[in-house]
Amino acid sequence: xxxxxxxxxxxxxxxxxxxxxxxxxxxxxxxxxxxxxxxxxxxxxxxxxxxxxxxxxxxxxxxxxxxxxxxxxxxxxxxxxxxxxxxxxxxxxxxxxxxxxxxxxxxxxxxxxxxxxxxxxxxxxxxxxxxxxxxxxxxxxxxxxxxxxxxxxxxxxxxxxxxxxxxxxxxxxxxxxxxxxxxxxxxxxxxxxxxxxxxxxxxxxxxxxxxxxxxxxxxxxxxxxxxxxxxxxxxxxxxxxxxxxxxxxxxxxxxxxxxxxxxxxxxxxxxxxxxxxxxxxxxxxxxxxxxxxxxxxxxxxxxx
Amino acid sequence: xxxxxxxxxxxxxxxxxxxxxxxxxxxxxxxxxxxxxxxxxxxxxxxxxxxxxxxxxxxxxxxxxxxxxxxxxxxxxxxxxxxxxxxxxxxxxxxxxxxxxxxxxxxxxxxxxxxxxxxxxxxxxxxxxxxxxxxxxxxxxxxxxxxxxxxxxxxxxxxxxxxxxxxxxxxxxxxxxxxxxxxxxxxxxxxxxxxxxxxxxxxxxxxxxxxxxxxxxxxxxxxxxxxxxxxxxxxxxxxxxxxxxxxxxxxxxxxxxxxxxxxxxxxxxxxxxxxxxxxxxxxxxxxxxxxxxxxxxxxxxxxxxxxxxxxxxxxxxxxxxxxxxxxxxxxxxxxxxxxxxxxxxxxxxxxxxxxxxxxxxxx
Numbered sequence: 207x208x209x210x211x212x213x214x215x216x217x218x219x220x221x222x223x224x225x226x227x228x229x230x231x232x233x234x235x236x237x238x239x240x241x242x243x244x245x246x247x248x249x250x251x252x253x254x255x256x257x258x259x260x261x262x263x264x265x266x267x268x269x270x271x272x273x274x275x276x277x278x279x280x281x282x283x284x285x286x287x288x289x290x291x292x293x294x295x296x297x298x299x300x301x302x303x304x305x306x307x308x309x310x311x312x313x314x315x316x317x318x319x320x321x322x323x324x325x326x327x328x329x330x331x332x333x334x335x336x337x338x339x340x341x342x343x344x345x346x347x348x349x350x351x352x353x354x355x356x357x358x359x360x361x362x363x364x365x366x367x368x369x370x371x372x373x374x375x376x377x378x379x380x381x382x383x384x385x386x387x388x389x390x391x392x393x394x395x396x397x398x399x400x401x402x403x404x405x406x407x408x409x410x411x412x413x414x415x416x417x418x419x420x421x422x423x424x425x426x427x428x429x430x431x432x433x434x435x436x437x438x439x440x441x442x443x444x445x446x447x448x449x450x451x452x453x454x455x456x457x458x459x460x461x462x463x464x465x466x467x468x469x470x471x472x473x474x475x476x477x478x479x480x481x482x483x484x485x486x487x488x489x490x491x492x493x494x495x496x497x498x499x500x501x502x503x504x505x506x507x508x509x510x
Numbered sequence: 511x512x513x514x515x516x517x518x519x520x521x522x523x524x525x526x527x528x529x530x531x532x533x534x535x536x537x538x539x540x541x542x543x544x545x546x547x548x549x550x551x552x553x554x555x556x557x558x559x560x561x562x563x564x565x566x567x568x569x570x571x572x573x574x575x576x577x578x579x580x581x582x583x584x585x586x587x588x589x590x591x592x593x594x595x596x597x598x599x600x601x602x603x604x605x606x607x608x609x610x611x612x613x614x615x616x617x618x619x620x621x622x623x624x625x626x627x628x629x630x631x632x633x634x635x636x637x638x639x640x641x642x643x644x645x646x647x648x649x650x651x652x653x654x655x656x657x658x659x660x661x662x663x664x665x666x667x668x669x670x671x672x673x674x675x676x677x678x679x680x681x682x683x684x685x686x687x688x689x690x691x692x693x694x695x696x697x698x699x700x701x702x703x704x705x706x707x708x709x710x711x712x713x714x715x716x717x718x719x720x721x722x723x724x725x726x727x728x729x730x731x732x733x734x735x736x737x738x739x740x741x742x743x744x745x746x747x748x749x750x751x752x753x754x755x756x757x758x759x760x761x762x763x764x765x766x767x768x769x770x771x772x773x774x775x776x777x778x779x780x781x782x783x784x785x786x787x788x789x790x791x792x793x794x795x796x797x798x799x800x801x802x803x804x805x806x807x808x809x810x811x812x813x814x815x816x817x818x819x820x821x822x823x824x825x826x827x828x829x830x831x832x833x834x835x836x837x838x839x840x841x842x843x844x845x846x847x848x849x850x851x852x853x854x855x856x857x858x859x860x861x862x863x864x865x866x867x868x869x870x871x872x873x
Contacts, residue, residue, distance in 0.1 A: 209720045212745075216712035330541035331549075332733055334764045337740075344746070351719060354746050429709045431737060431765055433543055439707065474713035480676070480703040482713070 208346050212353045213475040214468070219359045219428070221467020222366035226421035227444035228451070228459035229373070230414030236390050236454040237410050238302070243313040244293055246441015247320035248415045251289050252422025253432045254324060256282040257333055271338060282419040290415025291408055293320075299404070317437075324434040332433045335426055362424050369417065370460055377456060382409060390454075443486070450490050452503020461501060465489075532571050532825055534559070534815070535599040536808060537578030537590050537614070538606035538629075543707065543733045544582050546761040547606045551628060552577055553799050554808030555603050557790070558816075568816045569823070580614070582607040582677075591617035599623060600825045603811040606804070608632030608650075609678035615639045622827040624834070626815055628807035631755060632682045636852040641831050644852040646811045646843060647804075648859055650679070653754055653776050654686025656859040657727065661687070661752065662694035665725045671700035671718055673738075674729035680706070683754050684729025699723060706734060711741045719747050728753040735773075736765030743769040750774065755859075758803035763867045773864040774872060779857055781806040787842040810843035817841075 227249050234242040259281035263274050297316045301308045342356030377383035385406045388396035397403045425440070426432055443466055451462025466486050473485040499505050536555035540548035559575045567573060576597055578590035587610035594602060595617065602618055602625045605611045611630035618625045619640030626644040627635060633649050661670055670691065674684035681703070688698060699721050702714060715738070718726060726742075726749050728735045739751045750772070757775040766773070782791050782801055790809070794801040801809075815830070817839045822829035838847045846856040861872035 209716065212716045212719070213713060216710075216716060220710050220712070325541065329545075331545045332543050332761065332765070334761075336767045337744075340744075342744075342746075350722065352746055354744075356744055358744075425709075429737065430740060430767075431709065431733065435542070435707070436709070470710075471713045475717055478702060479673075479714050479717075480705075483705065 208348045208351050208353050209475070211346060213471045215353070215355055215359060216475075217468035217471030218464065219362050219467070220470060221447075221464035222362050223421050223424055223428075223440070223463075224444050224447045224466050225460040225463025226366055226369065226417050226424070227440060228447040228463045229456065230418050231445050231448040232451070232453055232456060232459040233386075233410050233414050235448070236456075237386060237407060238298075238309075238393075239306075240298070240309045241313065241445070242293075242298075242411075242414075243310070243441070243445075244297070244316035244320055245414065245418060246437035246439075246444065247317050247324075248286060248290055248293070248437070249418040249422045249425075249440055249444075250432070250434065250437030251320065251324065252282050252286040252415070252419030253426045253436065254328060254333070254422075255285045255419070256423035256426050257335060257432065260335065260338075274338070278423055279420065282423050283416045286419035286422070287412045287415045289320075290411040290418075294408055294411040299407075317441075321434055321437065328434065330434065332431050335430045335432075337430060338427060358428050362428060365420070365424070366460075369420065373413075373417075374456065382406070386410060446486065446490055449500055450493055452497075452500030455500070455502045455504070458500055458502035465501075531574040532568060532601075532819075533574045533576060533597060533599050534601040534603065534812065535576040535578060535594050535597070537580050537587070537594070537602065537604035537610075539582040539610075540577065540579035542581040542583075544607065544731055546732075546759045547629070547756075547804060548579065550759070550802070550804045551604060551606060551808045553794070554628070554801070554805040555812055557794065557805075558603075558809040558812035561790075562812070562816050568819050568825075573816075578604065580605055580607075580610045582610055584609050584613045587611070587614040588617060590614065595621045595623070601812075601815050601830075602626070603628060603808050603815070605630065607677065607679055608635060608682065611635050612638075612678060615643045618642065624815060624827065624830055626811040628811045629755075629804045630679070632678050633686075634678070634682070639852065641852075642827060644811075644834060644848055644854075646807055646814065646846070646854050646856075647755070648778055648856075649853060650683045650686045650754075652858040654683055654688075655690045656776050656861070657683075657687045657752065657754065658690025658692075658696075659694050660861065661691050661725060661727060662696035666696065668724040669699040669722050670696065670725045670727065671702070671721065671723040672698050672727045672729070673700075673702045673704060673714070675706040675731065675734055676703050677706055677730070679756065680729040680731070682729070684727065687727055687729065704730075704734065706730065708734065709737060711738045712745070714738070715741045715745050715747060718742065718749055719745060723749050725750045725752060731756040732759055732762040733765065736762050736770065739766050739773060740769045757864075758862075758869065760800065760802060760867070763864065766864075770864050771866070775862050775864070775869070776859040777862055777869075778807075779860055780862075780871070781810070781843050784842065784844055786840075786844065790842055806842050810841040813841040814839040814846075 230245045256278045259278045297312045346353040385401040447462035447466045451458030470482045474482045538548040538551040559573045580587035591614040608630040631650045674680040752774045755777045818833040822833040862869045863872045
């Protein structure tokens with residue numbers, strides 16, 4: 207029981223990070239029907255900017271931890287959002303009227319570009335950060351086995367839940383959410399009815415990048431090690447999560463992320479660490495065989 | 511057509527005439543997560559070439575250094591090896607990862623290039639390599655023996671786990687340690703593998719906690735071992751971490767912070783402590799480079815090759831191989847020779863302990 211609880215905590219934390227990144231994939235797919243393969247790299251840039259902000263802030267002598275975190279978060283979100291906006295403006299918008307595969311190839315190119323860009327600018331070595339938030343609470347104890355929930359894990363899961371709720375509200379209630387849903391249904395019609403389609407798509411990229419920045423910062427704080435390559439694997443897992451949950455569906459992305467995290471933790475915990483990635487992808491294949499649209503995805507209606 | 515051939519021939523002739531230098535190379539992970547080791551090798555090789563050239567070169571010819579980046583990827587290592595062939599390299603002081611050195615050594619053997627690895631410890635490198643394959647570091651069967659016997663002695667009756675990263679180096683070392691531990695009468699409670707580059711070890715750590723593991727042996731590199739120890743301490747686990755020679759970089763401490771306190775590792779005797787290396791160590795420090803880990807090993811590999819060439823009187827493959835195998839060399843690593851396989855005849859492995867950001871012999 208205690209063992210199960212600890213693995214559950216491990217899986218939920220990992221899954222929350224995947225879920226936050228997955229939202230970026232699913233929103234972009236929902237609105238323009240394209241997989242933004244550069245999103246993993248946007249997440250990586252978010253982590254780097256958070257680290258740079260941390261170094262800059264501590265250099266000024268500020269030692270109050272919540273303030274440091276807040277500055278890191280704000281800086282990382284603003285700059286990463288700018289990257290998200292730029293990527294869309296330069297690599298995707300000119301190709302929007304082109305054939306379907308063109309923006310996809312452009313996205314892959316963008317992903318390689320961003321990776322090399324960070325590698326050249328920041329160097330190829332790993333960057334490290336000593337724990338800022340350490341410690342935790344012991345939830346259960348049995349025969350020497352303690353179930354520890356660290357403050358960092360609380361922060362990750364809590365923040366993710368809060369962001370999910372806020373996001374859900376934004377899509378359902380705000381005027382931006384309304385135009386987003388309108389563009390998702392029919393871009394041409396939405397345009398005719400006075401929705402600024404370009405602006406809506408730009409804002410979608412900006413918000414997706416903002417969430418990726420938060421995920422990047424959490425990753426940095428939780429693991430303490432980042433390099434220019436982290437976006438690849440995290441992006442792949444998050445993309446898988448988005449597909450598992452049903453691409454285009456917001457709750458689906460979160461559910462998919464949590465499921466991938468839990469599958470990895472439990473497979474590693476009860477079977478072997480060696481094949482946890484295999485397990486996650488095998489379950490994805492199984493789900494897609496029986497539910498091709500993913501767990502919460504709606505079947506796509508072919509518009510005539 | 512004929513004209514272009516003659517122009518090409520003339521170009522080759524001119525290049526050959528103008529190019530009296532001897533080209534040698536080093537290759538390792540200059541990028542990627544093990545890049546700190548690539549930097550060590552580059553620093554060592556550059557310093558060796560500079561010092562040898564300052565002293566008049568090898569047989570009056572200047573050395574020129576090429577640096578290859580294999581990112582510790584076996585496929586890229588073969589590509590780098592072929593590039594080096596095209597550049598006319600006669601000697602390779604590399605690579606770093608065993609998984610890179612082994613496939614690359616096939617290319618070097620075929621092309622008659624001498625290879626002296628400063629760091630690849632997997633036994634297969636010299637066991638299966640050609641006559642021109644050497645190394646100045648120890649072997650994992652020696653390293654595994656030291657580690658296995660230590661575990662059996664210090665953790666008799668306690669729970670020991672062995673994990674590896676599935677690479678030629680990591681798995682080879684973990685298996686050698688496991689075999690020696692079992693031979694000495696010990697047994698392991700848990701044997702697992704992880705994927706190199708992985709960041710999340712929380713599930714593995716929880717498993718260690720469940721199995722009440724007292725000592726964890728990691729066959730892998732510092733980035734992963736550092737994350738494992740950090741996540742163990744996060745989950746309140748006091749398990750002792752023991753690993754091999756891939757932890758000899760300051761970057762290990764920058765990942766673990768205080769969580770790395772007390773980590774044990776095996777490595778060859780620290781060449782920085784050799785009196786003969788003292789002036790060189792001073793010189794490195796003056797330039798702001800700490801000659802840790804494999805810096806001096808790469809330096810020593812280049813020195814051994816240069817001395818062998820001088821003895822052989824040419825850079826000809828067969829002559830240099832014979833000179834390498836039949837002579838003693840005096841280098842910053844001390845005096846050593848090579849046995850018939852190409853392994854170094856120098857003292858094997860000792861235990862080190864990480865403490866307060868530095869590693870030193872285990873007392």
